[in-house]
Amino acid sequence: MTSIRLKRATSIVVFWRGGQLIFQNYRTRVSISADPVLIRLLDLFGDWRSEEQVSRLLAQYTKSSIRTTVRQLEKYTLLVREGTPEAQRDFQFKQAWSGWLPSAGFFHFGSKDVRYCATRHELKKKLRRLLANSPQPPFFKTYENVRRLHLPTATGARGEFLEVLMSRRTHRRFSVQTLSLSSLSNILYYTWGVTGSIPSGVLGDLPRKTSPSAGARHPVETYVLALRVEGLPPGLYHYATREHCLELLRLGNFDKKAARYCADQAWVQRAAALFLMTAAFPRVMWKYNSPRAYRTVLLDAGHVCQTFCLVSTWLGLAPFCTMALRDTLIEKDLGLDGISESAFYVAGVGLQWPTDTVRLRNRLSASL
Numbered sequence: 526m527t528s529i530r531l532k533r534a535t536s537i538v539v540f541w542r543g544g545q546l547i548f549q550n551y552r553t554r555v556s557i558s559a560d561p562v563l564i565r566l567l568d569l570f571g572d573w574r575s576e577e578q579v580s581r582l583l584a585q586y587t588k589s590s591i592r593t594t595v596r597q598l599e600k601y602t603l604l605v606r607e608g609t610p611e612a613q614r615d616f617q618f619k620q621a622w623s624g625w626l627p628s629a630g631f632f633h634f635g636s637k638d639v640r641y642c643a644t645r646h647e648l649k650k651k652l653r654r655l656l657a658n659s660p661q662p663p664f665f666k667t668y669e670n671v672r673r674l675h676l677p678t679a680t681g682a683r684g685e686f687l688e689v690l691m692s693r694r695t696h697r698r699f700s701v702q703t704l705s706l707s708s709l710s711n712i713l714y715y716t717w718g719v720t721g722s723i724p725s726g727v728l729g730d731l732p733r734k735t736s737p738s739a740g741a742r743h744p745v746e747t748y749v750l751a752l753r754v755e756g757l758p759p760g761l762y763h764y765a766t767r768e769h770c771l772e773l774l775r776l777g778n779f780d781k782k783a784a785r786y787c788a789d790q791a792w793v794q795r796a797a798a799l800f801l802m803t804a805a806f807p808r809v810m811w812k813y814n815s816p817r818a819y820r821t822v823l824l825d826a827g828h829v830c831q832t833f834c835l836v837s838t839w840l841g842l843a844p845f846c847t848m849a850l851r852d853t854l855i856e857k858d859l860g861l862d863g864i865s866e867s868a869f870y871v872a873g874v875g876l877q878w879p880t881d882t883v884r885l886r887n888r889l890s891a892s893l
């Protein structure tokens with residue numbers, strides 16, 4: 526036996542599925558089904574221990590059976606070996622996420638890199654199967670047998686804001702024209718830029734942006750994938766929100782990659798630019814030490830993306846957003862560890878397809 530020490534991975538959950546006991550490392554997304562006796566073994570690896578030490582504590586099992594089990598557990602990432610990169614990542618995860626475990630960590634990491642329906646045909650088949658099993662739940666809730674108070678009509682109002690609000694929709698086809706640099710700049714500034722400051726007292730001046738953010742922590746970082754932007758070489762950039770500038774990370778043609786990032790949705794590569802949004806968790810974790818705070822990151826991303834859709838619509842452009850992402854691929858290309866900063870949401874914009882109604886055209890450019 527070696528004196529190499531191992532430890533239980535931080536991110537293990539144990540649950541029953543279909544009568545089977547499942548051990549899952551939700552950070553690595555590796556699951557195995559096993560006998561409950563494994564809990565006893567994993568319990569002993571709460572601290573760094575060698576196989577020898579554990580064998581002494583489990584005298585009813587042979588050393589060779591313990592060695593085989595330990596090797597299997599290491600292979601399935603339920604144990605980490607001291608001094609390895611995997612042990613380092615586990616430590617990093619524990620340090621960064623401890624306040625949000627287990628529920629938020631289980632949800633965030635456990636829902637990364639899922640499999641998406643590969644084709645429209647596959648999706649249609651799946652939906653037909655769902656309908657065959659049960660009807661769709663109702664989209665509208667109403668109360669029977671209660672008094673109804675009629676409201677004044679809401680359709681009488683007029684104005685540019687309403688025009689923008691009512692024109693927003695998801696676009697999935699685009700003209701081949703390039704996006705102007707001024708449109709890109711306007712989208713970035715009015716969606717993610719720092720538009721002011723909030724004097725907070727103890728925490729100093731906090732950034733103000735056009736979307737609300739819980740505690741003004743603004744965890745969303747934005748990376749621009751320039752595909753067809755006039756005057757901007759195609760490539761990957763980081764948007765520096767305070768300075769309102771782009772920081773070049775890598776030049777290159779990312780058309781095919783754009784579709785891959787978005788789970789092979791081919792139409793995405795015909796957009797002019799993608800906005801890869803990530804969550805910088807420590808910004809929020811530092812202040813809110815509870816798994817519930819994870820919800821604020823999701824809500825913030827939703828707010829900011831609606832702002833993006835409205836700003837792009839106002840500019841007469843064709844916006845979209847998608848949650849069908851290859852999280853780890855995006856993180857790898859952005860050079861992120863996926864623990865303290867993680868891929869979260871992707872938005873994109875193109876020029877409107879010629880036959881799509883263009884009702885709002887470059888309003889901001891005209892008004893400047």
Ligand SMILES: Cc1cc2nc3c(=O)[nH]c(=O)nc-3n(C[C@H](O)[C@H](O)[C@H](O)COP(=O)(O)O)c2cc1C
Nearest residue numbers: 693694695696697787790830845846847848849850
């Ligand atoms: C969180 C989120 C994820 C979405 N993901 C996708 C997606 O992966 N692919 C896609 O084509 N549309 C996606 N959409 C767009 C929705 O399908 C679209 O908003 C919905 O069909 C309503 O259409 P509308 O936006 O034109 O009103 C997403 C929207 C949201 C808010």
